[in-house]
Amino acid sequence: MPYFTEGQARAIIRDTYGQAHSDADAVAALLYSADELAPLPRGAVELAFGLGNPLRRAALKPGEVVLDLGCGAGIDTILAALAVGPGGKVIGLDMTPEMVERARQHASLAGATNVEVREGVMEDLPVADASVDVVVSNGVLGLSPRQSRALAEVTRVLRPGGRVAIADFVVTERLPDDVLRSPAALAG
Numbered sequence: 001m002p003y004f005t006e007g008q009a010r011a012i013i014r015d016t017y018g019q020a021h022s023d024a025d026a027v028a029a030l031l032y033s034a035d036e037l038a039p040l041p042r043g044a045v046e047l048a049f050g051l052g053n054p055l056r057r058a059a060l061k062p063g064e065v066v067l068d069l070g071c072g073a074g075i076d077t078i079l080a081a082l083a084v085g086p087g088g089k090v091i092g093l094d095m096t097p098e099m100v101e102r103a104r105q106h107a108s109l110a111g112a113t114n115v116e117v118r119e120g121v122m123e124d125l126p127v128a129d130a131s132v133d134v135v136v137s138n139g140v141l142g143l144s145p146r147q148s149r150a151l152a153e154v155t156r157v158l159r160p161g162g163r164v165a166i167a168d169f170v171v172t173e174r175l176p177d178d179v180l181r182s183p184a185a186l187a188g
Helices: 006-018 026-031 042-046 075-084 097-109 147-157
Strands: 065-069 089-094 115-119 132-138 158-167
Touching (some): 042 075, 042 097, 075 097, 075 132, 097 115, 132 147
Parallel strands (some): 065 089, 065 132, 089 115
16 A cells, blocks of 8 residues: 555545445345345344455354454354354454444344454454464455554464455556555545
């Protein structure tokens, strides 16, 4: 992100997602099955802004501890909580206070008592070393102004043998300068 400082990038992303709203399930309907969406609160479904479904690759097992980076309104957090069951735990992490509150509300509405939502950034995870079995992220790693630092943090919090499932975009060619300078493009 050569056109924005780290602070500017965070402010753009925080403002964009803090104000995000939707009353449609178009994104979720493309990424998740009707069976996956059925037990979820409408708000979590409507505010799904991911790029894929990392949980399909995560192979979650009952009793595991899962960290959802950039949990947003909580769609993957809640689905992970259902997959790991009452003996497991899911930590949702988001840097946007509005999304943290939404994820907490949605987890509560879903009856997901094994969910804890924390505010923080992926480059400095508020999670203990070697305490997580699986890290998932859906369309968020690409928003990091320091992706290598975020991945180093993922490595730090994973237990030996832990797994990572990331759904994100891949850019194979240089983007035009007007796109690189665009706050809207930065925020996705």
